[in-house]
Amino acid sequence: MTLSLKQRLAQPGLIAAPGVYDMISARIADAMGFDALYMTGYGTVASHLGLPDAGLASYADMVARVGQIARGTRTPLIADGDTGYGGLLNVDFTVRGYEAAGAQGIQLxxxxxxxKCGHTPDRRVIPLEDAARKIRVAAQARGSKDFLIVARTDARTALGLDEALRRAEAFAEAGADILFIESPESExxxxxxGRAFDLPLLANMVEGGRTPVLSRAELETLGFKIAIYPAAGFLAASAALDSVYGAIRQEGSTRGWPGALYPFEDFTRLMGFERIWEFEKQHQDAR
Structure with a gap:
């Protein structure tokens, strides 16, 4: 039986959540038995729109992806909700929409x-009082307390760690379930x-980002409960695509390409063709 995100948080051990950004990545991760999946905004905007994660995707763009991934998987899903796509009314609407779409947690x-993406420069934050009010509205908007609010602050890069800690404390008081201080720059x-809070803490492990990527044991020792890996999937997939497409461009063939390919038969089953085959057997006399 798959535990809900809230149930899993109550158990010991770090939750390592891979970033998913489309249905291929989501189904591969879902089959592996993770405790949670993380719908990465960066990867989803890139794969869906081919655009940078810079506020260009709308609520409608993103909630549709939330619903698609949640319906197509069994693993609890934490979904990136950016800033809530506007003011307080937008936050209320976004939380209700993400919950109805099937996510078990939303990051705001x-x-x-x-x-802007949290590991890029020139990010600016809204006043603390306004930010805390958004978290309060989000906590009130959800239909069930099993739907968790992940409150993220980007204050570290522009305003320093002290301000980021102050904001996280205010978010905890406003009703956040999980705290996420983006882009700390050292162990x-x-x-x-990790020493500052009693609520579950989330660490963002971005390969090539501002924060050092640590091991499971190191993160647990430091006091973190969730580690998300938003970029690992699309960076690995992009490297593989670049390699195999390069071979096709140069050689006109994949014959002799040294990279690994997911077996075609396995991929066919991953996408659900077995049900199609069974359906056609049952209804072949109706043709």
Whole structure:
């Protein structure tokens, strides 16, 4: 039986959540038995729209992806909700929409709109009081307390760690279930965050980003409960595509390409063709 995100949080051990951004990545991850999946905004905007994660995707773009991934998987899904796509009414609408779409948690951040990816420069945050009010509205908007609010602050990069910690404390008081301080820049900063709060803490492990990528044991020791890996999937997939497409461009063939390919038969089953085959057997006399 799959535990809900809230149930899993009550158990010991780190939750390692891979970033998913389309139905291929989601189904591969779902079959592996993770405790949670993380719908990455960066990867979803890139794969769906071919655009940078800079506030260009709308609520309608993103909630449709939430519903698609949640319906197509069994693993609890945490979904990136950016800034809530506007003011307080937008936050209320976004939380209700993500919950109805099947996510078990939503990540909301305190950047100015339009937002930017958390590991890129020149991010600016809204006033603390406004940010806390958004989290309060989000906590009130959900239909069930099993739907969890992940409150993220991007204050570390522009305003320093002290301000980021102050904001996380305000978010906890406003009703957040999970705290997410984006872009700490050293293991020492991660340790300080881990000592500061009683609520579950989320660490964002971005390969090539501002934060050092640590092991499961190191993150647990520092006091973190969730580690998300939003970029690992699309970076790995992009490297593989670049390699195999390069071989096709250069050689006109994949014959002799040294990389690994997911077996075609396995992929066919991953996409659900077995049900199609069974359906056709049952109804072949009706043709």
């Amino acid at each position: 951040e305190d950047q100015e709109y339009p937002k 020492e900063e991660l340790a300080r965050i």
